[in-house]
Amino acid sequence: MKKKKSTIRESYNDRILLILIYFYLSVITLVVLYPLVYIVSASISSPEAVTAGQVWLWPVDFSLEGYKEVLNNSSVMRGFRNSILYTIGYTFIAVFLTIIFAYPLSRKNFYGKKILMIFILFTMLFYGGLIPEYLVVQRLGMLDTPWAILIPKAIAVWQVIIARTFFQASIPEELVEASEMDGCSSIKFLWHVVIPLSKPIIAVLALMYAVFQWNSYFDAMIFLRTEDLFPLQLELREILITQTQSGGNLDIAEQQRRQQLANLMQYSLIVVSSIPVLIIYPFAQKYFVKGMLLGSVKG
Amino acid sequence: MEQSLDQSKEIKKVTQRHLAKRSFQRHWQLYLLMMLPVLYFVIFKYIPMFGAVIAFKDYNVVQGIIGSPWVGWKHFENFFNNPVAWDLIRNTFLLSVFQLAVTFPLPILLALSLNEIKDGIFKRSVQTLTYAPYFISTVIIVSMLILMLSPRTGIVNDLLGLVGIDAINFLGQADMFRSIFVWSDAWQVTGYSAIIYLAALAGIDRQQYEAAKIDGASRLQKIWNIDIPGIMPTIVIILILSVGNLMAIGFEKVYLLQNPLNLSTSEILQTYVYKMGIINANFSFATAVGLFNSIINLILLVIVNSVAKKISGNGLW
Numbered sequence: 001m002k003k004k005k006s007t008i009r010e011s012y013n014d015r016i017l018l019i020l021i022y023f024y025l026s027v028i029t030l031v032v033l034y035p036l037v038y039i040v041s042a043s044i045s046s047p048e049a050v051t052a053g054q055v056w057l058w059p060v061d062f063s064l065e066g067y068k069e070v071l072n073n074s075s076v077m078r079g080f081r082n083s084i085l086y087t088i089g090y091t092f093i094a095v096f097l098t099i100i101f102a103y104p105l106s107r108k109n110f111y112g113k114k115i116l117m118i119f120i121l122f123t124m125l126f127y128g129g130l131i132p133e134y135l136v137v138q139r140l141g142m143l144d145t146p147w148a149i150l151i152p153k154a155i156a157v158w159q160v161i162i163a164r165t166f167f168q169a170s171i172p173e174e175l176v177e178a179s180e181m182d183g184c185s186s187i188k189f190l191w192h193v194v195i196p197l198s199k200p201i202i203a204v205l206a207l208m209y210a211v212f213q214w215n216s217y218f219d220a221m222i223f224l225r226t227e228d229l230f231p232l233q234l235e236l237r238e239i240l241i242t243q244t245q246s247g248g249n250l251d252i253a254e255q256q257r258r259q260q261l262a263n264l265m266q267y268s269l270i271v272v273s274s275i276p277v278l279i280i281y282p283f284a285q286k287y288f289v290k291g292m293l294l295g296s297v298k299g
Numbered sequence: 300m301e302q303s304l305d306q307s308k309e310i311k312k313v314t315q316r317h318l319a320k321r322s323f324q325r326h327w328q329l330y331l332l333m334m335l336p337v338l339y340f341v342i343f344k345y346i347p348m349f350g351a352v353i354a355f356k357d358y359n360v361v362q363g364i365i366g367s368p369w370v371g372w373k374h375f376e377n378f379f380n381n382p383v384a385w386d387l388i389r390n391t392f393l394l395s396v397f398q399l400a401v402t403f404p405l406p407i408l409l410a411l412s413l414n415e416i417k418d419g420i421f422k423r424s425v426q427t428l429t430y431a432p433y434f435i436s437t438v439i440i441v442s443m444l445i446l447m448l449s450p451r452t453g454i455v456n457d458l459l460g461l462v463g464i465d466a467i468n469f470l471g472q473a474d475m476f477r478s479i480f481v482w483s484d485a486w487q488v489t490g491y492s493a494i495i496y497l498a499a500l501a502g503i504d505r506q507q508y509e510a511a512k513i514d515g516a517s518r519l520q521k522i523w524n525i526d527i528p529g530i531m532p533t534i535v536i537i538l539i540l541s542v543g544n545l546m547a548i549g550f551e552k553v554y555l556l557q558n559p560l561n562l563s564t565s566e567i568l569q570t571y572v573y574k575m576g577i578i579n580a581n582f583s584f585a586t587a588v589g590l591f592n593s594i595i596n597l598i599l600l601v602i603v604n605s606v607a608k609k610i611s612g613n614g615l616w
Contacts, residue, residue: 014518021412025425028409032429032486035443038454053457101336104329111322116333120340125543126597128347129589130569131576135353135364136346152343155336186328215436218551222577233438240442241555266446270439277434285430288491293498 043067043267051263066268076269078228079235084276086231087213090150094159094209095202102160103194106167107176120157130222137223148223149213149231156212159205162294166201167194204291207284214276232273240266354587367583374587383571391567391592394553398481399541405489407534410496411522429490441555444483445470471560480556480565495537496530503529535613543600568592 037057042050046061054060070076101120105113133152142148171194179189195202217233224230277284323330349364354374356367378384409429416422432440447453448469456466469475507525516524550569557565568588576585600615608614 011517017518018415021415022421025409025412025416025421028489029425029428032432032490035447035486036431038447039443051452053452053454053460056454056457097336097339100329100332104326104333107326107329109318109322110326110329111319116337119337123340123344125600126348127593128344128349128351129586129593130572131582131586131589132347132350132353133343134577135350135582136342140342151339154343155339180325186326187332190329190332211434215434215438216551217436217438218554222573233436236436236438236442237555241438241445263452266442270442274435274439277436281431281434284434285427289494289498292494 039267039270043271047264050267066265067272069265070268070272073265075227075230075235076232076239076272079230079232080273082230083214083232086146086149087210089146090154090213091206091210093150094154094156095205097155098159098163098205099195099198099202100190101155102163103167103171103190105160106164106171108173120160124157134222143223144225144229146229149219152223153212153216153219156209159208162291163201163205165294166198170197200287200290201294203283204287204294207280207287208291210280211277211284236269236273240269351586351590351593353583354590356583358583358586370583374584375591377584378588378591386563387566387568387571390564391569394477394480394564394567397477398484401481401485402488402492403538403541405485406492407496407530409489410493410500410530411526413493413497414500414526415518415522426490429493431490432487433491435487437552437555440483440487441552444479444556448479468560470556470558473561473564476556476561476564480553484552492537496533499530499533500526531611532613535607535611536615539600539603539607539615542603543596 038055041057041059042055043066044062044064045055045059046063047065049055049060104110105116107113137143137148137152140147142151175193176189179193184192215233217231217237220229220231220234221237224234353364353367355369355371356364357370357373358364358367362368413422413425448455450456450466450468450471455469460466469479503525507529508521511521511525550567550573553565553567554570554573557570569592572585572589572592575581575588579585604614604616
């Protein structure tokens with residue numbers, strides 16, 4: 001209502017500014033959109049058309065060759081399976097640890113919570129370094145095991161803060177006291193009352209952790225040697241980046257064969273590997289926004 | 300006077316102890332449960348911090364972190380005496396500053412613009428679409444860059460060819476590396492980073508707009524005098540956080556974009572630490588370089604925080 005009134009009285013300059021804003025937003029959106037459309041179009045065009053540069057917006061010579069190649073590629077499929085397992089396992093561990101840490105920190109008279117907050121916030125300020133971190137993982141015997149993917153990044157400080165803010169706001173102290181009066185233990189309360197009441201925040205945490213794990217390659221590159229354990233992102237790096245950037249010391253014929261294979265399936269590979277994220281994107285968008293807002297409340 | 304002060308201190312101590320005891324009695328299960336995440340932070344965050352002492356030692360696997368012999372500043376001296384050091388520091392610094400200069404203002408501009416238009420399909424589509432690239436993995440972003448910028452088959456060179464420009468090997472040119480890195484980053488995160496400013500804008504008191512309308516303020520005046528001051532605290536916090544991370548730039552992406560041809564601008568401190576430490580197993584030396592990097596970050600954060608506090612009254616602590 002209010003807005004309508006103001007448009008009627010809008011001055012000439014205001015209208016020009018508004019047109020400029022619409023123009024600017026349209027340009028930004030097109031710039032963001034174009035590469036995505038191009039990749040999808042290229043992935044369903046014939047490899048010849050792509051190589052010849054005929055595809056620039058819409059698919060040319062519709063073909064699913066690339067997708068067939070991706071589905072027949074055993075290392076891609078293995079990576080896909082590994083990534084699903086890592087993502088599920090990691091998300092469970094991370095959400096669990098985050099909740100059992102954030103909930104006590106949200107209680108008003110939980111003694112020591114100030115020190116514990118400083119204890120975790122300090123880790124955001126100062127980083128021990130890649131090498132000492134690597135040596136710890138090595139010392140624990142986790143190198144080249146799935147644990148190296150599941151454990152070392154299991155809690156993010158930011159997520160603890162988000163969860164704590166949520167618990168502070170939505171689990172009132174009176175509820176805790178009432179349940180204590182009834183003889184309910186802290187763990188029982190956490191399990192039967194807090195968790196059912198916290199589904200939105202659990203969704204936020206789970207999505208953030210899951211997307212992080214699905215998209216990460218770096219820990220796997222450092223900690224894993226056995227190809228059978230590689231997550232999808234690491235396989236993608238091998239196929240899409242390492243092999244196209246430099247042939248290494250492979251012989252020419254092998255190089256050419258790989259080049260052709262890569263050409264054939266690289267666009268479809270990009271699409272396939274992003275599908276899980278695209279599926280959850282509608283939910284993720286909503287919950288990520290929520291998460292960011294919770295995290296930005298200082299408290 | 301002194302006595303009463305002592306007394307009140309004493310009372311405070313007693314009540315503190317009392318509070319602690321009550322809290323432990325009441326929440327002992329939570330304390331027990333919490334051991335697990337606390338242990339996580341000790342093992343994966345604090346032990347590496349102490350493990351960083353190997354920067355001052357000659358680490359070897361047999362003697363371990365504690366047993367290895369002390370060598371003082373040897374590794375730091377080796378690093379700074381190597382001319383490569385200054386190239387690395389310069390590369391890291393330039394890349395970070397360039398990135399900050401681009402990716403810091405763009406989300407603010409986007410949020411201010413989105414705030415001006417009415418809710419509806421257009422606004423929602425712009426938000427949804429600009430936000431989407433945030434969810435694409437670094438590996439995929441870099442793959443897309445390689446594919447699209449390829450000199451032989453890339454779409455960018457195809458389009459340039461149409462207007463008669465010869466093919467450019469973008470990723471093979473050292474002087475283009477920073478632009479590619481920074482602008483692709485802007486492409487990926489601008490929409491996401493705008494969210495926080497949009498939230499701050501939504502939190503501005505409506506009465507201010509009413510008053511501005513009565514005074515006959517133009518749109519631009521309203522943005523300048525209400526919107527921007529309204530989100531200033533958020534802007535300051537985000538700026539502090541970004542400057543604090545200035546030298547901790549997106550290592551994963553830099554590493555993937557590297558190739559022998561662009562190394563003269565794309566080799567930064569962290570990629571160097573990775574190569575020296577993990578690949579060459581030169582643990583102590585690499586730790587020294589990494590420690591240098593972490594300390595610069597910490598110093599930057601402290602400086603920016605205190606400057607921001609003086610100027611705007613807002614800070615992280």
